[in-house]
Amino acid sequence: MSLHERAREASDERALAEQADRHAVTLEALLAALRSSRLDDRAARQAAVDIAANALVDLRARSNDHLSVLLEPVTGAFERLRRDLAPLLRYGELDVQFVEPPANGRALPGDVAHAARAIVRNAVLAFVDAGDARRVRIEWGCDGLHLLMGIRDDGRGDIDAHDDSLRPIAEHVSHLDGTMRVASTPGWGTELSIQIPLDPPEPTAALDEDLTPREREVLVRVAGGARNAEIARDLGISEHTVKFHVSKLLRRTGSRNRAELAAAYA
Template sequence: MTDTDLPPKTSRRQLFEHARTVAEQSDQYALTLESLLAILRSDRLDDRGARTIAIDAAAAALVGLRMATDEQRSAMLEPVVGAFARLQSDLRPLVRFSDLEVQFVEPPATGRALPGEVAYAARAIVRSAVLALVDQGETRRVRIQWDCDGLNLLIGIRDDGDGVLTGHDDSLRPMVERVAALDGEMQVTSTPGWGSNLDIRLPLDPPTAPEPLVDVVPLSLREREVLKLVASGARNREIAGQLGISENTVKFHVSNLLRKAGAQSRAELIVLSAAR
């Protein structure tokens, strides 16, 4: 694969934005379906009332999803209070028509405005957490708190469930991935019979992008050639054929590249070589 075969940076960015929009829509669909089920199962509504409210909720969710697809969230700033209000609006149907009691602890009105990507991720993280807790079936109360220390958005989620959640739980995997993507941290502490706490920190400023490996590590001309082919996905035999050297020589150069880059694997070396 040559340089011209690689997707341009703008194309990769578009793919990322598309994947993010699809993920957001999936979360919204899941939340909407849970809300509709709560409405239709509610003992507080007769059949006609439940249908009317369910139709209104579905229509509102559809409009919201269409708007979300068109928004360029990453270019916007949202006041922390406004972002939290949007979260409350997202969860309102589920809270209103289910047995789940949610307490919202609003952030200070003076908090720093959130970058759109952080506000977007924070709402998605909380929605995922609430859905995970609902799926457990033991949770009756959830407390959601946001705060901002000027550098980070601090999210606290506490439930009164059976207290068996861990950071490795499959239901929390989407949250873990979102937090990691923003260079944040998430801690899960549980006490059997007393519930679980999720403490999340999301930096408000994006992490500094690492410099390309070739700019920070002294490499010979041959090592640069080998690195370029490794980054393209070529295996040792292919690299040897293209450069007219033996496979053992390729292994020697790859070993040197791993050592110089401080990488533990070929995959990590590829990531470092592609840094922008």
């Protein structure tokens, strides 16, 4: 598989992941409308039809420009997030406070804007699934070098950084070489503090010579186009371990994705 093919495959995977996020939000919104105690049967059915119709229109509108925007104004990216979540929040039980980013904040690279919205969508869906949070505060900011994100709920406060519900968020953050801190206080809720760099790291010319034998085995297979499941079967290790090695290799080489990692190895 060529470098171009691998890059295209990685882009397709991100597109599918985002589409799945959007469908999950739409389905949760449909369920919220149909279960709402504020709507009678007729109003609930009409709300469900409206949600589905709007989602279909939005899907068609996005199909031609997905991930094609190179830069998004930070306020515009935040407004798109609000629109993404509006149907779910209109009929659901979750009260969400949006704290607007500064209007003069630096524009976001397209991949950062998409990942940031996906992070918030995944967090809100996790809170809805848990069923114990009633209020969520979502805040975006910018220090000139990073997108700064804060997501806080008023749930049980028993989530830690290794919780399965945070795995999709952690993967988005790791993919963009960002950092995430999780602070939970029992009875008071959980706060996610996330930093995502707005500039890609400077790529290194070649890999360090001190890779472990296992890291080299993983790297060779990534460069050959193998998926994590294939690498795990081939080496007799878990997919989680493969992901750990790949993330470490990405950081070490300054690569943003598997295609760049393969190019650094070549």
